[in-house]
Amino acid sequence: xxxxxxxxxxxxxxxxxxxxxxxxxxxxxxxxxxxxxxxxxxxxxxxxxxxxxxxxxxxxxxxxxxxxxxxxxxxxxxxxxxxxxxxxxxxxxxxxxxxxxxxxxxxxxxxxxxxxxxxxxxxxxxxxxxxxxxxxxxxxxxxxxxxxxxxxxxxxxxxxxxxxxxxxxxxxxxxxxxxxxxxxxxxxxxxxxxxxxxxxxxx
Amino acid sequence: xxxxxxxxxxxxxxxxxxxxxxxxxxxxxxxxxxxxxxxxxxxxxxxxxxxxxxxxxxxxxxxxxxxxxxxxxxxxxxxxxxxxxxxxxxxxxxxxxxxxxxxxxxxxxxxxxxxxxxxxxxxxxxxxxxxxxxxxxxxxxxxxxxxxxxxxxxxxxxxxxxxxxxxxxxxxxxxxxxxxxxxxxxxxxxxxxxxxxxxxxxxxxxxxxxxxxxxxxxxx
Numbered sequence: 001x002x003x004x005x006x007x008x009x010x011x012x013x014x015x016x017x018x019x020x021x022x023x024x025x026x027x028x029x030x031x032x033x034x035x036x037x038x039x040x041x042x043x044x045x046x047x048x049x050x051x052x053x054x055x056x057x058x059x060x061x062x063x064x065x066x067x068x069x070x071x072x073x074x075x076x077x078x079x080x081x082x083x084x085x086x087x088x089x090x091x092x093x094x095x096x097x098x099x100x101x102x103x104x105x106x107x108x109x110x111x112x113x114x115x116x117x118x119x120x121x122x123x124x125x126x127x128x129x130x131x132x133x134x135x136x137x138x139x140x141x142x143x144x145x146x147x148x149x150x151x152x153x154x155x156x157x158x159x160x161x162x163x164x165x166x167x168x169x170x171x172x173x174x175x176x177x178x179x180x181x182x183x184x185x186x187x188x189x190x191x192x193x194x195x196x197x198x199x200x201x202x203x
Numbered sequence: 204x205x206x207x208x209x210x211x212x213x214x215x216x217x218x219x220x221x222x223x224x225x226x227x228x229x230x231x232x233x234x235x236x237x238x239x240x241x242x243x244x245x246x247x248x249x250x251x252x253x254x255x256x257x258x259x260x261x262x263x264x265x266x267x268x269x270x271x272x273x274x275x276x277x278x279x280x281x282x283x284x285x286x287x288x289x290x291x292x293x294x295x296x297x298x299x300x301x302x303x304x305x306x307x308x309x310x311x312x313x314x315x316x317x318x319x320x321x322x323x324x325x326x327x328x329x330x331x332x333x334x335x336x337x338x339x340x341x342x343x344x345x346x347x348x349x350x351x352x353x354x355x356x357x358x359x360x361x362x363x364x365x366x367x368x369x370x371x372x373x374x375x376x377x378x379x380x381x382x383x384x385x386x387x388x389x390x391x392x393x394x395x396x397x398x399x400x401x402x403x404x405x406x407x408x409x410x411x412x413x414x415x416x417x418x419x420x421x422x423x
Binding site for chain 2: 019020021022023024025026029030081082084085088092121122123124125126127128131132135174175176177180181182183184185187188189191192195
């Protein structure tokens with residue numbers, strides 16, 4: 001337990017997906033115009049990352065990792081090069097399943113997710129969560145915490161950005177800077193702020 | 204000859220007028236993460252261009268046989284297979300660069316640029332225009348990456364492609380490296396500036412303001 005909380009904080013702030021690793025930026029920028037949509041997106045991210053990362057960990061250990069087929073007398077088989085396709089498959093299936101379940105049992109939540117849930121299948125941050133999990137060799141509990149933390153970090157960042165953007169609509173900017181340009185520059189400022197968390201963690 | 208003329212605009216449009224990164228906000232995720240040095244940026248550009256061109260060609264060849272309901276899965280599987288091949292090639296022949304790129308080559312799979320082109324263009328067009336369009340978009344993406352990667356390496360370390368261009372102050376020169384250039388925020392600033400520059404050259408790309416300030420009353 002004592003090691004999981006720092007991991008959660010680390011995944012949320014220090015290794016913030018969009019601001020430190022540039023992951024999931026397409027949705028991050030496209031869907032941050034209004035705080036309401038950003039909230040929906042953030043919630044969907046927490047849920048999907050929290051579920052798929054530990055799930056992919058189980059799949060990886062059971063099927064893909066080197067020596068996973070040892071029990072069947074095939075210890076030399078290493079399927080880890082297939083992890084990309086396997087992870088994408090797991091993510092697509094999970095997203096579909098979550099969508100069907102929430103549609104059936106929690107229609108209010110389903111309405112809050114809106115169109116974002118299906119989009120998350122091809123979101124870099126989600127896939128990156130699973131790939132980082134393999135690269136850093138997290139245990140099952142660690143990967144669940146890491147997934148939740150990464151999702152929370154994304155949600156915080158996207159809600160912050162959307163709050164500022166809804167204000168920026170009233171600013172009188174040079175024509176070329178309007179919209180995307182100023183959003184990038186503001187994201188840079190946010191990212192500068194989050195970089196200071198990395199300094200704090202280093203101390 | 205008549206068949207060849209429309210290909211040229213398809214190829215050149217994505218460079219500036221329809222640039223995938225700065226106008227359509229596609230594929231930014233990977234675009235920024237790999238631009239700390241020019242060499243990794245170029246590797247990424249080549250990998251992405253190869254993947255997107257081949258994927259567009261393959262998907263457009265079988266476009267009449269893909270059922271509409273499962274087309275996303277089919278496209279992703281094709282893209283993922285291509286990416287695995289590229290990843291293995293990089294690991295085999297360019298181990299050093301492959302390590303710096305870490306998971307970002309694998310993330311080409313979910314790069315919105317690739318899926319966006321196959322979904323919006325390759326699905327409706329013959330293989331040749333589809334591949335041309337994909338190649339053009341790959342080039343447009345590469346253009347942005349090379350500019351940002353080059354600037355970041357030049358000002359962050361005073362180097363280009365690992366060769367010292369600006370003499371460092373520590374070694375008797377005049378240049379002090381800006382370490383901010385190697386951090387994440389500078390990439391955002393630079394891309395923002397680049398968007399601004401492109402939209403100043405081509406004002407038709409500027410976004411319509413969401414909110415018009417109330418017109419000032421003429422002073423009486």
